Amino acid sequence: MSLTDRLPTAIQPELALTALAPMQDVTDLTFMQAIAHYGSPDYFFTEYFRVYVGSRLEKHILRSITENNTNRPIFAQLIGESIPDLVRAAQELSQYAIAGIDLNMGCPAPRIYRKNVGGGLLRDPDKVDRILGELRSAIPGLFTVKMRIGFEDTANFDRILTLIDRHNIDLLSLHGRTVKQMYRGDVHYDRIAHAVEWLNCPVLANGNVSSAMSAATILAKTGAAGVMIGRAAIRNPWIFQQIRQHLNGQPVAIVTLADVRDYIDRLYEMVKTQTDYERSRVNNMKKYLNFIGQGVDAAGAFLSEMRLTRSEAELFDVCDRYLLSNPEREFALEPYPGLVARPSCESEKLSLPQNV
Numbered sequence: 001m002s003l004t005d006r007l008p009t010a011i012q013p014e015l016a017l018t019a020l021a022p023m024q025d026v027t028d029l030t031f032m033q034a035i036a037h038y039g040s041p042d043y044f045f046t047e048y049f050r051v052y053v054g055s056r057l058e059k060h061i062l063r064s065i066t067e068n069n070t071n072r073p074i075f076a077q078l079i080g081e082s083i084p085d086l087v088r089a090a091q092e093l094s095q096y097a098i099a100g101i102d103l104n105m106g107c108p109a110p111r112i113y114r115k116n117v118g119g120g121l122l123r124d125p126d127k128v129d130r131i132l133g134e135l136r137s138a139i140p141g142l143f144t145v146k147m148r149i150g151f152e153d154t155a156n157f158d159r160i161l162t163l164i165d166r167h168n169i170d171l172l173s174l175h176g177r178t179v180k181q182m183y184r185g186d187v188h189y190d191r192i193a194h195a196v197e198w199l200n201c202p203v204l205a206n207g208n209v210s211s212a213m214s215a216a217t218i219l220a221k222t223g224a225a226g227v228m229i230g231r232a233a234i235r236n237p238w239i240f241q242q243i244r245q246h247l248n249g250q251p252v253a254i255v256t257l258a259d260v261r262d263y264i265d266r267l268y269e270m271v272k273t274q275t276d277y278e279r280s281r282v283n284n285m286k287k288y289l290n291f292i293g294q295g296v297d298a299a300g301a302f303l304s305e306m307r308l309t310r311s312e313a314e315l316f317d318v319c320d321r322y323l324l325s326n327p328e329r330e331f332a333l334e335p336y337p338g339l340v341a342r343p344s345c346e347s348e349k350l351s352l353p354q355n356v
């Protein structure tokens with residue numbers, strides 16, 4: 001299949017779609033490739049390109065487009081509020097093999113929303129109207145939006161949904177929380193159902209889709225065209241394949257602790273190329289293991305021990321003891337209750353994503 005063959009000219013809502021959620025500092029080229037090894041989603045989204053006066057497209061994010069061999073369409077995500085610069089960035093990106101442009105209207109980090117970008121835009125529907133209008137005219141291909149249900153509350157939600165329709169957005173990825181909720185608290189699937197009902201374009205339901213079974217429940221509850229998955233895909237990269245199996249009425253593939261140990265090696269292969277410092281490699285691995293550990297043991301002993309390690313030898317010793325002493329044991333499909341991916345010293349960025 002050539003690059004152009006795999007670029008969609010329209011989103012196909014008749015299939016239940018899956019997408020890997022964009023995650024800054026996570027969903028880079030190598031992580032997308034690791035995910036693809038276990039079963040690609042239908043769509044990938046890049047980390048966001050920051051757009052401002054004089055901004056340049058970040059090279060490491062561009063690599064996830066130019067060197068991507070997953071054979072799946074990739075949307076390039078932008079974050080910003082300067083209309084001429086957003087238009088310029090969209091035009092620059094159109095020279096690459098992207099499936100479309102995605103606009104970030106959901107980022108909840110205070111240092112981001114205070115600049116009226118990301119989730120901050122949800123406070124200003126007039127600005128949203130102008131940005132969507134200008135970008136829509138400038139983007140000949142697919143133009144998608146990722147957003148939350150509101151800033152502090154859902155007062156602007158219906159108005160923004162109207163704008164999504166008016167500007168012929170091709171796909172909406174909707175995280176069913178407000179910006180102020182950050183990553184905690186209930187996901188308001190009823191608001192996602194409302195958007196599905198309201199909009200002409202397909203909607204991807206996002207927020208706490210934790211397994212194939214939960215994806216099916218959320219699809220039924222919301223009527224969404226598909227699901228977008230972030231953190232659960234770090235814990236369980238088999239999730240996209242499992243969703244397809246479950247929705248096709250097939251048994252969901254069992255993942256063993258030995259399979260998880262292999263996944264950790266695969267992650268380590270990519271982490272190794274990123275830094276020469278052992279301490280940084282250990283901390284980078286902990287970012288992922290914070291999520292993976294939620295499915296290893298119910299008591300959270302793996303997580304506690306893993307977080308205390310300081311060297312690669314200690315880290316892999318913990319992985320081997322917990323994952324290879326009983327390698328045929330099943331990896332939990334859902335995270336064990338009460339085990340949260342809380343920060344371990346240097347791995348705060350991924351574990352507590354307040355900076356995105």
Ligand SMILES: Cc1cc2nc3c(=O)[nH]c(=O)nc-3n(C[C@H](O)[C@H](O)[C@H](O)COP(=O)(O)O)c2cc1C
Nearest residue numbers: 021022023024047048175207208229230231353356
């Ligand atoms: C580490 C991390 C980084 C994120 N970076 C981005 C980003 O660059 N762009 C974006 O639109 N959302 C970003 N998000 C939000 C996710 O795309 C997603 O909306 C959120 O995690 C809820 O989905 P989940 O419950 O499946 O994780 C990030 C989330 C995490 C955990």
